[in-house]
Each structure stands twice: as C-alpha cells, then as structure tokens.
Amino acid sequence: MTEFETAARQAEAQGQAHKATLMRRATYASVSVAGILIVVKLAAWLLTGSVAMLSTLIDSLLDAFASLVNLFAVRQALTPPDREHRFGHGKAEPLAALAQAAFITGSAIFLLVEAGKRLYAPQPVASSDIGIGVMIFSIVLTLILVRYQRFVVRRTDSLAISADSLHYAGDVLVNIAVIVALVIVSQFDLLWVDPAFALGIAAYIVWNAWQIARGAMDMLMDRELEPEERQIIKDIVLAHPDVLSLHELKTRAAGPQKFIQLHIEMSGAMSLWRAHVVSDTVEAELQAAFPDAEILIHQDPFGIEEESSAVR
Structure with a gap:
C-alpha cells in the first residue's frame, strides 16, 4: 500500500x-x-x-x-x-x-x-x-x-x-x-x-x-444514488486519461454509507501493473469525493462491452 x-x-x-x-x-x-x-x-x-x-x-x-x-x-x-x-x-x-x-x-x-x-x-x-x-x-x-x-x-x-x-x-x-x-x-x-x-x-x-x-x-430497496451524484462519479472516472470508458455503474446507500461499483475500460495492451495503478488512482479520487463510500472497480479491456453485446 x-x-x-x-x-x-x-x-x-x-x-x-x-x-x-x-x-x-x-x-x-x-x-x-x-x-x-x-x-x-x-x-x-x-x-x-x-x-x-x-x-x-x-x-x-x-x-x-x-x-x-x-x-x-x-x-x-x-x-x-x-x-x-x-x-x-x-x-x-x-x-x-x-x-x-x-x-x-x-x-x-x-x-x-x-x-x-x-x-x-x-x-x-x-x-x-x-x-x-x-x-x-x-x-x-x-x-x-x-x-x-x-x-x-x-x-x-x-x-x-x-x-x-x-x-x-x-x-x-x-x-x-x-x-x-x-x-x-x-x-x-x-x-x-x-x-x-x-x-x-x-x-x-x-x-x-x-x-x-x-x-x-x-x-x-437499494435505490440508486441521485442522478447528480452518479454524474459526479462518471466525471471523476472518465477524467483519468487512461480510462477510455465505463459501464455497469451500480450505486446504493445503507444509512450514511454509500456503495459504488463499476467497470472501467482501458487499453488491452496495458500491463496488469499499470491497470492496477490506474484503478487505485480512480478509486482514491472517488473516495475523496465520497468519503463514506465502499468502492469496487473491475478492470476491462476497451471494447469488451460491445463484444459481449454482439455475442448475446
């Protein structure tokens, strides 16, 4: 750490x-x-x-x-x-x-x-x-x-x-x-x-x-966070130059604690080490904006969501 x-x-x-x-x-x-x-x-x-x-x-x-x-x-x-x-x-x-x-x-x-x-x-x-x-x-x-x-x-x-x-x-x-x-x-x-x-x-x-x-x-009933908060999440994630896209954004709240999970897409040629660093950086920036949130980020190669949709 x-x-x-x-x-x-x-x-x-x-x-x-x-x-x-x-x-x-x-x-x-x-x-x-x-x-x-x-x-x-x-x-x-x-x-x-x-x-x-x-x-x-x-x-x-x-x-x-x-x-x-x-x-x-x-x-x-x-x-x-x-x-x-x-x-x-x-x-x-x-x-x-x-x-x-x-x-x-x-x-x-x-x-x-x-x-x-x-x-x-x-x-x-x-x-x-x-x-x-x-x-x-x-x-x-x-x-x-x-x-x-x-x-x-x-x-x-x-x-x-x-x-x-x-x-x-x-x-x-x-x-x-x-x-x-x-x-x-x-x-x-x-x-x-x-x-x-x-x-x-x-x-x-x-x-x-x-x-x-x-x-x-x-x-x-695990209602999503307000649209304004979801937009803040998207803006923070996509502001990182190595994050090319995001999908599967899911949010909810339980008392004062918020839960945020999402998939970020990065270049498929990127090393696992670099992808991990990018993910940790994005998580830290989200944590600064939502101090009480538990954040889960999954890393995907860019374009995987379109490929998955085509297969389905």
Whole structure:
C-alpha cells in the first residue's frame, strides 16, 4: 500500500469516527429535548384542556419514541461489519424510520378521533396564557435542536437523523398553529377552532410519516444514488486519461454509507501493473469525493462491452 493510500485510509477512518460522534450526540440531544417537552406540554394540557395542546403533546410523545428508536438504530448502524453482516449494519436506519412512520400514523389516527369528538361536542379552553407560554418555550428549544440536527445531517447524510429533524421542524409549525388556536379561542370564543386546528395538525403528521416511509423504502430497496451524484462519479472516472470508458455503474446507500461499483475500460495492451495503478488512482479520487463510500472497480479491456453485446 502506497503512502497516499495509507494517508487516505487514515483520513477516512478519522472522518468516519467524527461523523459517528456527531450522530450519537444528535440522538442524545433529541431524546433530551423530547423528554423536556413532554413534561411541560403534559402540564399545559392538564391546565388548559385544549385538544390542540393534546395534539402537540402526542406529537412530542411520537418524537420521544422516534428519538429513542433512532438512538438504538444509529448505534446499530455504526457497528462495524462482522462475519454475518459483511456490508455493515447501515440498514438499521431505514428500518427505524419505517417503525417511526407506522407509529406516527397510528397516533395521528388517534388524534383525528379525539378532534372529531371535540367538533361534535366542543369544550372550553382554560388558562390559554399558560398554553401559549409553553408553546413559545417549545418553539425556541425545538429550533435550537433542529439547527444542530441539520448541521449533523450535512456532515453525515444520516437518514435517521434527517427523519428526526423533519419531526422537530414540523413541531415548530405545529406549535405555532396551537398558539393561533389558543388565541382565537380565548379572544373570540370560537370553540370549534381548537379541534379544527388539531385535525390540520393530524393531517400534517400523516404527511410527515409518508415522507419518512418513502425515504426508508428507497434505501431498503437499494435505490440508486441521485442522478447528480452518479454524474459526479462518471466525471471523476472518465477524467483519468487512461480510462477510455465505463459501464455497469451500480450505486446504493445503507444509512450514511454509500456503495459504488463499476467497470472501467482501458487499453488491452496495458500491463496488469499499470491497470492496477490506474484503478487505485480512480478509486482514491472517488473516495475523496465520497468519503463514506465502499468502492469496487473491475478492470476491462476497451471494447469488451460491445463484444459481449454482439455475442448475446
């Protein structure tokens, strides 16, 4: 192994360790925030009796569950490959995201039922000022968490952290909606507004669940990387003067890790040693662009794909 390859491997290992630390910290932060919000929202709901407040309490319970699932999923996903899981444990993340989506949908249905009951038999909302204060506190705390989560996602591409961040970003809108509902009910005595807002929040929760489930299914079904990323791969490979063509490009992602495999075509007169050097150089350049990727390159003499197609 050359000094360049050794340095690249060391830099990759350090980068992965840093990302693992960021992901763990993000899961601890989200669990802590969810716990705090559950306590304050439970107290506010008991004092106000608002079904809109109940809706945001349920949403925080969902976030706590999702954050706990993420905590264990991220720990599992970061476990190094072993004899039984040679490609690692990255798919623990989309599995956790699917569990979140299912739980969120069930809770949204419960909220729809409760809001429907209140629409049929409206009830007054008490101590709305307390509820508004709790919502403002929730918004500030949630915005701090979302900002940190997005910082982590930009550096790790973690699906589980991204899904968790989506929950909490939605919470900001939910909390604003609850404030509006409490103000309208307290100022204009329109009791139907409280359950109406709860219905809207429930619909928003279901939409979030669908977004999470769709992203998880894409990863579990080994969907290709985005076209922009595939084009970057092609540009890097074909930029090497000894690479005449490429084919059989296949990509997928499992949690924060990406998998890239392809065939590169070079002159048939090239020595095996030179072909190996070219392949290693291309791999190192791809690794620099995709630090978390596992890359597999097969070397072919130029024109072999056309010959194979002609035989078939």
